[in-house]
Amino acid sequence: MTTTTSPPATGAEWVKCSGCARPLYSRRLARDLHVCHECGHHQRLTARARIAQLVDEGSFEEFAPVDVPHDPLGFTDTTPYPDRLERARRDTGEHEGTVSGTAALEGNPLVLLVMDFRFMGGSMGSATGEAVAAAAEEAVSRRLPLVLVTASGGARMQEGALSLLQMARTSQALALVAEAGLLSVCVLTDPTYGGVTASFASLGQVLVAESGASVGFAGRRVIQQTVPQELPEQFQKAEYLLEHGLVDRVESRERLRPLLAKLLKLHRPAAPAGGIPAPRRSGTTTSAVVAPSAGGAAPDAWDVVRAARHPERPTTLDYLDLAFDDFVELHGDRAHGDDPAIVAGVASLAGRPVVVVGHQKGHDTRELVARNFGMPHPEGYRKAMRLFAHAERTGMPLVTLVDTPGAYPGVAAEERGQSIAIAEAIARSSRLRVPVVSVVTGEGGSGGALALATGDRMLLMRNAFFSVISPEGCAAILWRDAQAAPQAARALRVTAADLVGLGVADGVVPEPEGGAHADPEAAAGLLGSSVAEALDELCALDVDELLRRRSARLRGMGSGRGVA
Structure with a gap:
């Protein structure tokens, strides 16, 4: 205070x-x-101050205060519960611990609920549960995104088990918003604890923690009194949560409003299942994807492998900067950590909102080490799956950019279920009810690549390759000589032309003269056009037909059967 x-x-x-x-x-x-x-x-801010900072001036239209029975237990400690309520109302000027209504943020309409910590520590009783549930229902009814700003010490003890059950009530409310295909964002401010954290505050499709906020289930004092262990200095701080994959972003207060505006823009309008319709692009009528033979003789496989690994070749983040608009990166698997080898978020491509997930390497030793050379841990694939689910809930097409030597094979990855994470990612993307377009931009190494390359279209850039194993690995096993890697590359038929001929890939994305690294902007333009063209075709299909074609494509791999 x-x-x-x-x-x-x-x-x-x-x-x-x-x-x-x-x-x-x-x-x-x-x-x-x-x-x-x-x-x-x-x-700390009051609910009214927070609303004034976040939404367009004059746009907030408040919902009427909720009317619920007061003092259901007849509770008294040092003061009768009704007296505590009355004092809180007098001191804060609020009827209860939440303020909610409709508003606009940079012109984007939304339903907004803000908690006020001054009102009995932001504790959640029946009135707060009703306010959250009612706000969610309004969002669903009006087809609007829901933004919740939390500040709470936990459950309201004066309402006993009824307070506890508000966790179920509010969790269901957020589940209904997700089922309706609407965006929900929870902004976690200082402090957010207990039953609020363990219910609706953790169920937003996007979780944003304000800089420095303390967020957790049990507070430091409770933990230290219950479990005799030392706690890290930054334990439960917003930045600590981001490091451990528990929130999507940490933002300073001045950056909250622009971030929310961008998220609302990218998720407007709410889409029906099957994809967000977008106008077909005007301009060129020629296909951006070329035949394998276009541009002369197919390059030698070993030359392709070397070009795909060029240190200046554009990365996923480069393509997101050059080919996409309004990218908002989302972090973490909500369970263990945030894997920097996987980049994921929402963006816009040719005017169509999309979810993008890709491997991320780097251009120098420092970045390569920081990104683990583009080799994901299980938490990376689980972050990807979280974004797969976000794409399906919101009706956004999924675009994946593949560039990895393979999944990380270390002890920690095995202990955290590397094989399970890869298998689940492949299975999940194979049945997503939205279009999925994958582009292999560099290396496509083994199952670690396939986890992001299972969908409706697989495109390869001209100097990219896709293989069951690295040429060096194949040479070491079968030739018993790693120096035979060029021979292995040719035998494995890893190039774009080879893979289109085998029916593995669907097309080749051309590259500028000299390769993508010679002109990253031109390469990004070609990639963007190719993906947008594929999405134009796929988004025109209804969900059943989309899934039927994808199933037939995967069922026929290696069988000699074409897609029906």
């Missing part, structure tokens, strides 16, 4: 930062969105 004092000489109002305890001039603090300019600490 902040305290205010007025220096007698000037009469100006000052507040003390609750982070560093320095005195701050209140008008400057307000201009800085109540973030300390000295230490960066985010002061």
Whole structure:
């Protein structure tokens, strides 16, 4: 909490930062969105102040306060529960611990609910449960995204088991929003704990933690009193959660509004199952995908392998920057960690919102090491599956960009279920009810690549390759000589032309003269056009036909049967 004092000489109002305890001039603090300019600490906001910061001025239309029975237990500790409620209403000016309504954010309509920690510590009782459920129902009824801003110490003990059951009530509410194919975003602010964290606050399709926020199930003091163990210094802080894959993003207060606006824009309008319709692109009528023989004789397989591994070849992040618009990266598998070898998020391609998932390598030793050379751990594939599910719920097509020597084969990966994660990713993408287009942009190594390359279309860039094993690995096993890698590459038939001929790939994305690394912008333009063209065709299909064709494609692999 902040305290205010007025220096007698000037009469100006000052507040003390609750982070560093320095005195701050209140008008400057307000201009800085109540973030300390000295230490960066985010002061707690009232629900009304939060709404004013987030939404367009004058756009908020408040829902009527919920009417639920008060004091169902006849509870009294040192003070009767009705007296506590009355005091909280008098002190805060609010009827309960939430404020909700409809609003617009940079012109994007939404349903918004904000919790106020001042009202009995933001504790969740029946009134809060009803407010969350009602907000979710309004979102579904009006086909609007739902944004929830949380601040809570947990369940309201004065309502006993009825308070506990609000966890089920609110969890179901978020599940219904997801089933309706609508976006839900939970903004976790300081503090968010207990039954709120263990229910609706963790069920948003996108979880954003405000910088420095403390978020967890049990608080530090409870943990230390219950379990005799030392806690890390940054334990349960927003940044700690991001590192452990538990939230999608950590944002400073000034960046919350632009981020939410971009997310709302990318998810508008809500799509029916089967994809977000988008106008066909005007302009060129020639196919962006070329025949394997286009551009002269097919390159030698070993030359392709070397080109695919060129250190300056564009990465997934390069293509996201050059070929896509409005990319918002989402992090974490919500269970263990955030794997930097997999990049995932939502973006726009040729005016169509899409979900994008891709392997990420790097251009120098430092980045390659940080990204584990593009070799994912199980949490990377589980992050990918989380985005697969997001694509299906929201009706967005899925685009995957493949560039990996293979899945990481280390001890930790095995212990966390590497094979299971790959198998589940392949199975999940094979049945997604939205179009799936995969582009092998560099290396396509084994099952680690196939986990992101199972869908309706597989395209290979001209200087990319796709193989059951690396040429070096094949040479070492079968030739018993790694130096035979060029011979193995040719025997494995790994090039785009080979794979189209085998029926594994569906087309070849051309590259500029000298390869993608020679002109990344031109390469990105060719990739973007090829994917957009494929999506134009696939998004025109209804879901049943899409799944039928995909099933036939996969069923016929290696059997000599064509797609019906």
